[in-house]
Amino acid sequence: MSKRTPLVALAATLATLAIAGCGAAPGSTEGGSSSDNPAAAAAAQGLGIDLAACPGDVTTVFGPQEKVGLTLPLTGGPASAFATLGPGALAAFEQANATADLPTKFELVQKDDQFQPDKTLAAAQGLIQQDGVVGFSGVTGTANALAIRDLLKEDCIPALGLPAGGTVINDPAYPGIVQTTVPFTLDARVWVEDVNRRFPDGTGIATFIGNTESGKDYTADIAKWMERTGSKSRIVATESIEATDAAAPSSAITTMRNSGAQVLFAAPTGAQCVSMMTEMANQGWKPITYLTTNCASTAFFSAAGPAGEGVLTVQAFKDVNSPRFKNDPDVQAVRAAMEKYSPSADPDNTTAYGGFTYASVFLEAAREAAKSDLGLSRLGLIVAGRHLDFHPPMFIDGVDFTTDGLEDMVPVEAGELNPWSVAEGGFVQGTLYDFEGQLTD
Numbered sequence: 001m002s003k004r005t006p007l008v009a010l011a012a013t014l015a016t017l018a019i020a021g022c023g024a025a026p027g028s029t030e031g032g033s034s035s036d037n038p039a040a041a042a043a044a045q046g047l048g049i050d051l052a053a054c055p056g057d058v059t060t061v062f063g064p065q066e067k068v069g070l071t072l073p074l075t076g077g078p079a080s081a082f083a084t085l086g087p088g089a090l091a092a093f094e095q096a097n098a099t100a101d102l103p104t105k106f107e108l109v110q111k112d113d114q115f116q117p118d119k120t121l122a123a124a125q126g127l128i129q130q131d132g133v134v135g136f137s138g139v140t141g142t143a144n145a146l147a148i149r150d151l152l153k154e155d156c157i158p159a160l161g162l163p164a165g166g167t168v169i170n171d172p173a174y175p176g177i178v179q180t181t182v183p184f185t186l187d188a189r190v191w192v193e194d195v196n197r198r199f200p201d202g203t204g205i206a207t208f209i210g211n212t213e214s215g216k217d218y219t220a221d222i223a224k225w226m227e228r229t230g231s232k233s234r235i236v237a238t239e240s241i242e243a244t245d246a247a248a249p250s251s252a253i254t255t256m257r258n259s260g261a262q263v264l265f266a267a268p269t270g271a272q273c274v275s276m277m278t279e280m281a282n283q284g285w286k287p288i289t290y291l292t293t294n295c296a297s298t299a300f301f302s303a304a305g306p307a308g309e310g311v312l313t314v315q316a317f318k319d320v321n322s323p324r325f326k327n328d329p330d331v332q333a334v335r336a337a338m339e340k341y342s343p344s345a346d347p348d349n350t351t352a353y354g355g356f357t358y359a360s361v362f363l364e365a366a367r368e369a370a371k372s373d374l375g376l377s378r379l380g381l382i383v384a385g386r387h388l389d390f391h392p393p394m395f396i397d398g399v400d401f402t403t404d405g406l407e408d409m410v411p412v413e414a415g416e417l418n419p420w421s422v423a424e425g426g427f428v429q430g431t432l433y434d435f436e437g438q439l440t441d
Contacts, residue, residue, distance in 0.1 A: 039373045043383045046405060047175040054156035054379075061375040062104040062134060068093065068362065069127035069136045071113040071120050071144070078115035081270055082140050085163070086110050087338065087345030088355025089138050094341035096363045103370055108359075109133060115140070117147035124148040128155060135160065135381055137362040138355060142166030143213045149174045158381040161361035163354060165294070166217045170409035170440060178365075178385040178403065180358050182293040182316045182412050183439065184214060184267070188221035190314050190417050190433045191265055191290040195233055198288070199262075202232030206261035206287065208252060208276065210269045211240045218267040218292070236261050243269050248279045257285040267292040274303045281307035288312070293415070296427070297350055298322055301420045308420045315427060316399045316415040320353055322426035330393035357394045361401060361411075364390050398432045410439040 040059045044051045051058070070089055073079045090108050097105040109131050111123035120139065127133045128151070136152070136159035139145055145164040152159055153174055162169065163181040170179060195205065207222065209215040226233065237259035239252035249272070256264065264287045268276050273295035280286070289311045295301075298321035301308040318325045325331050334356055338345045345352045362381075365388060369380030388411070389402045399414045414434040418427040 040379055043374055043379065047383065047386055048172060048406065049156070049175060049379075049382070051379075058156045058378045059374065059380075061377050061380075064103070065105050065107065067107045067109050067127075067131050067133045069124065069131065069133035070108055070110045070138045071123040071127070071136075071148075072110065072138065072140050073115040074110070074112035076114040076116075078270075082115065082351065084346060084349045084352040085138055085140060085355035085358070087342040088352035088357075089359040090355075091334075091338040091340075091342035091345060092356045092359035092363060095337045096366075098341070102363070102366055102376070104366070104376055106363075106366075108137075113144065115144065117141075117143045120144040121147045121151065124151055128157065133157070134378055135362065137161045138163065138358040140164065142169060142217070145169055145177060146213075149177055152176055156378055156382070158362075158365075158378060158385055160365050160381065160385045161358035163358055166214060167221065167441075168217070172406045172409065175386055175406065175409075176382045178361065178388075179411060180361050180401070181354075182314060182415055183410055184217045184292075185221045185225075185410070185439050186316075186413060186415060186435065187267075187290075187293050187314050188218060188265075189225045189435055189439065190415060192222065192225040192229055192231055193433060194290070194312075194417055194431070195263055195288075196229055196231050199233055202234065203263055204236035204259065204261040205233050205263045205265060206237040206239070206256035206259055207235060208239045208241065208249070208256065208264060208266040208268065210243055210267055210272070212243050212269065214269075214294075215240065215267060218265075222265055233263070241268055241272060246271065246275075248275045248282075250279055250283075253279045253283055253285060257283055261287055263287055264289045266290065267294070269294070271300075273300045277301075277304040277307040277311060290417075296418075298426055299350070301427075302425075306422055309422050311420050312417055312430070313420070313427070314415040314433075315418050316396055316412050317350075317354065317357065318394050318396055319427065320350055321348060323424060324426055324429065334393055353394050357392050360392050360394075361385070361388070364388060364392075364401075398434070402436060404437075408437050408440050413437065413439050 073082050093108045113120040113123045142164040158176045160178045161180045165184045237256045291313045293314045296313040365384040368384035370376040374380035391400050401411045413436045418430040421428045
């Protein structure tokens with residue numbers, strides 16, 4: 001994997017300053033608008049940003065106290081799965097404030113969006129217009145991120161550390177939006193690669209995909225990687241499920257079982273992960289099963305009982321409830337931070353640690369921006385977020401967070417393909433697949 005020094009990469013982005021001439025101090029608007037600032041102009045040009053279309057204060061260095069926005073479902077059905085992102089993110093920001101390693105202290109302001117894109121947009125508008133946030137972190141869901149990206153682009157506001165796995169998030173037209181979760185395209189690439197290894201002469205594959213924006217990505221990415229890798233396998237059954245469907249998928253499982261498929265690619269949502277595995281066991285169908293990383297939780301697999309035995313999932317994050325990471329020093333350190341700075345967080349809820357991780361990307365970009373010629377400003381954050389190379393504490397060893405301008409926009413391109421073991425009470429360490437620098441189209 002790439003081990004670039006972020007500041008070196010950022011310096012390369014600003015190298016054109018040598019021919020840009022002298023001007024105002026980088027990271028300020030002294031002596032003219034942001035478009036007159038040669039450091040800002042060079043950095044923006046490298047990311048395709050039209051500084052003339054940005055507010056004039058996009059290069060203004062932040063004051064001692066600023067606000068960061070987070071929209072997430074605090075009420076409604078999805079809140080049970082995602083509301084704990086908030087306490088995790090709060091702990092990360094409060095820890096950074098307490099350690100004084102940044103020139104600016106950040107106040108995290110959370111707004112409820114009920115996981116509905118239209119409400120995400122309304123909440124983001126309020127955070128910008130009423131609360132005056134300088135950036136966003138942790139906005140959850142691909143469709144939700146898409147709902148606000150034009151708003152963020154209009155005001156040149158960064159959104160760093162988004163748990164939105166869709167391929168469309170990594171769009172060069174929106175360089176200020178930086179994904180953090182395992183992207184669905186990595187899931188699909190690993191699944192296809194592993195099937196190609198197991199079945200070099202091909203086999204039949206069934207797909208069970210949620211009828212969601214994420215599901216559309218999975219379907220497209222599976223087809224793409226099968227074609228690009230020259231896979232000899234073929235899709236023999238395609239079944240879908242609505243995100244709101246809570247019933248056991250009996251009919252879909254029967255259809256896929258009758259297709260004769262030896263492999264299953266599955267991307268259901270939430271509790272459907274459990275009902276799918278349970279129904280497969282009830283029908284006695286035991287294909288080699290690859291399950292979306294969104295289901296890679298000890299809680300889901302424990303609920304499935306013996307039905308989860310041997311099911312494979314891609315993991316880039318440490319599962320805090322897995323025996324494997326019981327004594328992991330990084331997990332213990334993050335747990336301690338949450339207990340100290342966000343005591344309302346459930347220390348055994350994996351999602352809370354996700355919130356901490358997503359916020360850590362924003363904070364890492366802030367540290368790099370503060371050391372750069374651009375300073376800790378909105379543009380500085382955007383540029384730093386697009387030139388990061390670090391290892392978040394909750395990432396599995398061998399998996400880093402790496403971006404390289406518009407050339408490498410997918411930050412997480414490696415993960416372990418791990419099987420669930422009932423006897424071990426957790427995921428067993430499997431093969432590490434690393435596609436660093438290969439997933440940006």
